[in-house]
Amino acid sequence: MAGTGKAHLREDNVLLSIEDLVVEYPSGKGGKVHAVSGISFDILKGETLGLVGESGCGKSTTGRAVLQLPQPTGGSVTVDGVDLTGLSDADVRSARTRMQMIFQDPVSALNPRRKVRDIVKEPLVIWNRDNEDADLMVDQMLDRVGLNPAVVGERRPHEFSGGQCQRVAIARALMLEPELLICDEPVSALDVSVQAQILNLLEDLKERYGLGMLFIAHDVAVVKNISDRVAVMYMGKMCEVGPSELIVSRPAHPYTKALIEAVPVPDPDAVTRSSARLGEPPSPINPPNGCRFSSRCPKAQDKCLEEEPIVRMIGPDHFVACHFPELGFDGEGPAPAVAGSQATGVDLPDLDVP
């Protein structure tokens, strides 16, 4: 797994396109943390892409790199045809009005000393859109995220629960009517019942504003619920990309499979324990050669230790970076012919069967 490659990129109606994104941090003694090592993906207008992976796989770094926080070490981030990596700081700042972010811990994302109304209004103030309609817009937005403006407007964040704070953060993010919303684990800190409310709310707002969303999370069940497409990341590399239904029902990458099996299912008779054999991820300072997942992969062969797999198409709109993917079509013979492969210029490589 853990490959580079751009076979899965699309051409029309693309809102965000990331190519060969690399983010590295210095880590003392001349070492480097390879947080993101050459990933590519795209998001269409109004589409939700779920980005899944364990802690430390680089998914949050990727989300921040889209906003140029910090600027990536290499690669390009293109929003609506404009490459953000080449822009001046001032231009990046104004480009950020079209991309907003909500964070994992909603309580620490809000200034504790400010009133909710001021927090939500702040983006308008910063961009000098603070005209006579501003207060009305704030009220409308609070109403849309399910908060009563008359009740909450004058209060401060500590008076609210985590779910309500997340609603405030969402309201603030939408004030400038962005086209892209980056959600970095927005429900991981919330209770299951509140999580459901926030996920429903995000769905409603996505419809209403035609938002493209990058939804970052480690829980595959949550990601499947909200996403049109899912991308699985491991140690800074892309493993598998495809429509969410397909990724969950027929995962081709051993890592995707392990992630899905690890989700606790509310059914006493359904217990799988294979994920327990996975062990811990290796250090991102010295990632394994070849496929980065090879050190934990139950199917790893010699080839996996030497040669890095690249993202390739294994079925209609199904892309995977693995030398020995699980084939969802009974494993007999080569992959079925893909109608779209000619049109997109993608050649189907021969599949290796161990």
Add this chain to the structure above:
Amino acid sequence: MSVTMSRARSITDSTQQAILQLDDWKTWFQTEHGIVKAVDGITLDLKAGVTLGLVGESGSGKTVLSRSILGLLPTRNRLEPGGSISFDGADLGSMSKRERRKLWGAELAMVFQNPMTSLNPVMPIGRQITEVLKLHLQMCGPEARERAQELLASVGIPAPGRRMDEYPHQLSGGMRQRVTIAIALACDPRFLMADEPTTALDVTVQAQILDLLDDQRTQRNMTMILVTHDLGVVAGRTDEVAVMYAGKIVEKAPTKTLFSNVRMPYTQSLMRSIPDMSAPSHTRLFTIPGRPPNLTDLSAGCRFSPRCPHAQEKCLVEEPVLMPSDQPGQEFACWYPVGTPEGEAALERNLSRGVTASGTPMSSMTVPDA
């Protein structure tokens, strides 16, 4: 409160020896806003070797209950107006701190939610384990060190000899939680309290830690309470489940019974709000409207009634007590339970009038077609 908590016990509970018994236990806190009834009359019998899942939302009182059992709560502003907790015949509720310290680690152990804050950041992990062994089992240095290495190996830490001298910040979150489990298991306790042991961890690591706890419990024949807000976590890992809401147990049943024969609308709502991986993407999730009640100002009726799709007039004035269901070992506190003619009629009635008896619009609860 108009009705005191029931002490009804199901038939099966009395037949076997209980190791942990709570009888109408209450933990209240005196605050400037009034008395917070965090735990308000819990009756529970836990048999030896059983794993109980304690489930509820934030603020339902599950953590206060777990700390009350271990005796870990500060005494300041705390009221314990009634009830008893006994462990293997010893009355924990009235025990002095000195007596309790002898039980901690040796008989009763606990694993906390955040392994970083429960480990000492400036002490090598090996010493944090040998400390327990020396204190409770009077082991000498080399003997304790050897035992600590065995413990680290048994909780799945690679190269335990080298890890012994490392500090908590050098370990990953999952490894740290393995260390706290090793410390908790050091003296072969008979009872383990695991308070959200995996909430701070990744899904893959969560599965590993839950498997580890399960294996250790089986090998050592421990009794365990697994506290969590996730019904998915308890489904495959517990024998019994108790669901808490606003300081009370509202439903208790053997795990399989709970999932196949749920009675309390709250439990059902919790189950329905978990995203189902087999459902299509963008499926509308079931939500529970509103928030848990203010524990200083509880109304007379059922505490869940303002958020309950089944709520009728009776629920607003009369508090239901735990009653046995038709399934062995199951108890629930509800006047119009799920899966009964009364419950279905109540739901039907609320649907046709558009609001519940407490005035909550039914449209605020996305009721799936099922």
